[in-house]
Amino acid sequence: MTLNEALRLINSRENRPQGAPVFLVCGFQPLHLLTFLQAHALERLPGEHIEMVTGLFGDLPGNIRKAAESNATTVALVLEWDDLDPRLGLRSSGGWTNAAHRDIETTCRERLQYVAELVEQLAAKAVIALAGPSLPLAPLGHTVELQATSFELGLQQEVGAFLQKMAGIPGIRVLDPSWLLSASPRSSRVDPKMGLMAGFPYSAKHADVLAGGLVELLYPTAPKKGLIVDLDDTLWAGIIGEVGVDGVSWSLEHHSQVHALLQQMLALMAGNGVLLAIASKNEPAIVEQGLSRRDLLVGRDAFFPVLAGWGPKSSTVDEIIRAWNIGADSVVFLDDNPMELSEVQSAHPAVTALEFRPKDPAAVWDLLMRLRNLFGKPAVFAEDSLRTASIRSGAEIQRAHSAAAGNFLETLGGRVTISYQKDPRDKRPLELINKTNQFNVNGIRVPEGDWLARLQSEDAIAATISYEDRFGALGKIAALLGVRQGQDIRITSWVMSCRAFSRKIEHHTLDSLFRVSGATRLRFNFHATDRNRPLQKFFEEIGVESSAAGEPCLSLDHFSGVRNALPHQISELSS
Amino acid sequence: MNDIQTRISHCFANVFPDVPLAEMPRTSVASLARWDSIAQVTLLSAIGEEFSLDISLDDFEELTSWALIVDYVESRTGNG
Secondary structure (H helix, E strand, C coil): CCHHHHHHHHHHCCCCCECCCEEEEECCCCHHHHHHHHHHHHHHCCCCECCEEECCCCCHHHHHHHHHHCCCCEEEEECCHHHHCHHHCCCCCCCCCHHHHHHHHHHHHHHHHHHHHHHHHHHCCCEEEEECCCCCCCCCCCCCCCCCCHHHHHHHHHHHHHHHHHHCCCCEEECCHHHHHHHCCHHHCECHHHHHHHCCCECHHHHHHHHHHHHHHHCCCCCCCEEEECCECCCEECCHHHHCHHHCECCCCCCCHHHHHHHHHHHHHHHCCCEEEEEECCCHHHHHHHHCCCCCCCCHHHEEEEEECCCCHHHHHHHHHHHHCCCHHHEEEEECCHHHHHHHHHHCCCCEEEECCCCCHHHHHHHHHHHHHHHCCCCCCHHHHHHHHHHHHHHHHHHHHHHCCCCHHHHHCCEEEEECCCCCCCCHHHHHHHHCCCEECCCCCCCHHHHHHHHHCCCEEEEEEEEEECCEEEEEEEEEEEEEECCEEEEEEEEECHHHCCCCHHHHHHHHHHHHHCCCEEEECCCCCCCCHHHHHHHHHHCCCCCCCCCCEEEHHHHHHHCCCCCCEEEEECC | CCHHHHHHHHHHHHHCCCCCHHHHHHCECCCCCCCCHHHHHHHHHHHHHHHCCCCCHHHHHHCCEHHHHHHHHHHHCCCC
16 A cells, blocks of 8 residues: 555545544654554445544653553554664664663663553553564674674564563464564665654555554454365375275375375364364265374364265355355365366355465465465464364254254253353453354444443443353353443344354343343344344344334343243353 | 646645645645644655655755645656
């Protein structure tokens, strides 16, 4: 993005509704960084205008405190060397002599400790995208540029330790210096003229890249949810139907190490909650034997479902997507055969189809990076490790339900826990709000800063719903956010994971909400989307008129009349 | 307006979106309150980017009106 493009975009949104403010915290004059930050954020939030807030020139700690005192719940924090010691910047004449080095080191260490304390406090109320110093250090060393000095490495180590500590704090997302190095070459980052004249040290190009990275951290792209993998010459090398179970390989010894890399990647992804499935043109029995090999680097249990047969792959993909109960646009299909990829892509245009090219290690490396970027997310939750198991048990429940007579749900031994505690450190409800499509009252995605701001409101009511039964725990599977308005509660977000469908958890939720809040009416900020038919069906079932003019409502009297017996044991944690 | 003036007017509109095109030729630091030091840096950076010009420190200080900027760009681009 150029500076002129950024300015045009900002001007075009001047009269739009304003979202929550974003605070840019830095010690330098924010100038073009502020412009690019605003423009990139506007690109992420179409239809909105965003108010940008900044602090005072030269006072990074003071600006962190100002951000904490402000109503901003979204913060971009950019640190530079002269925030740690002015002698490391262009605008100081404090001296670069060897004699000053020890003092500079001490100052930097102390300043980083102080900044860490302030940032940690800020993280309790805001989501923070944090960038460490990205300018080259001033020429302080006694060596030629390519030879590092102990002094310079020491400063970098202090910054590295600071960033490492910050990355471990919930709500703080650290911009990876390695990513920045590839996106913005170090040699073209600094603009000494602007630094001296205006106190803004970055080239426009670097400011653009830096702002783009910070915005991606603050408003991350929704990750994909499921990966469907082919077997022969993809998960392993060789055609298992021809070479047999022991003939397929994934090792250096057999020149098939790229498959081992993929398997390791899949094991990592499964642990992070990515759904994995197999779509293979093979006999089911030999597939099961192959997946049961003990030396496979990703466990058999990581895959559900495993579908093998001789029909078109597009049909298999269709069956898997239905088993997962997620949208095709959340799915990636991986195969070595371009014809299969084309066939699947043609039948499922929303699926991302990727080619695995085992004879091209560079392409495999790029593919692994692509998978990281497609499925990566800011944080991993306890629920992520339960996802595949709960989808598998969900399928078992569906089968048992079909076979059983009477009140099947009552036999599950279900326990619903509804927490009304407004805990800004628990990011799981926000993750649910921003990735759930089907049982979703309006499909509106909520930036983390907005969510934090709403939680802080005294009138806000928030509920996080967890569930477990004899088939296992599902973890936190639903979230609701609303605001009290007299005797009403206006529900602005209500989502439930598809893994929790058909268990009447939504009935329990409304029953609990009426009882705990004392409200006599619920109003829903409802919007029909092309994906939230399950929510609409539930509204129809309990008599919420979703097509009526104005916001649909549900009164306590009406709900009490239509509510059937609730099958599960419930516990509630008050706010 | 010639091509250079039109391109400069686009940069002006990006920085001062509420200044009508017809009034741009009369604008200067003295006549436009919002033309402060931050706006000056943003405007000249935008013009530098538009014409691929590296504007010197001294010129940043001196280019304080539409007329001066147009003369400067025309002379630097050889279209004066």
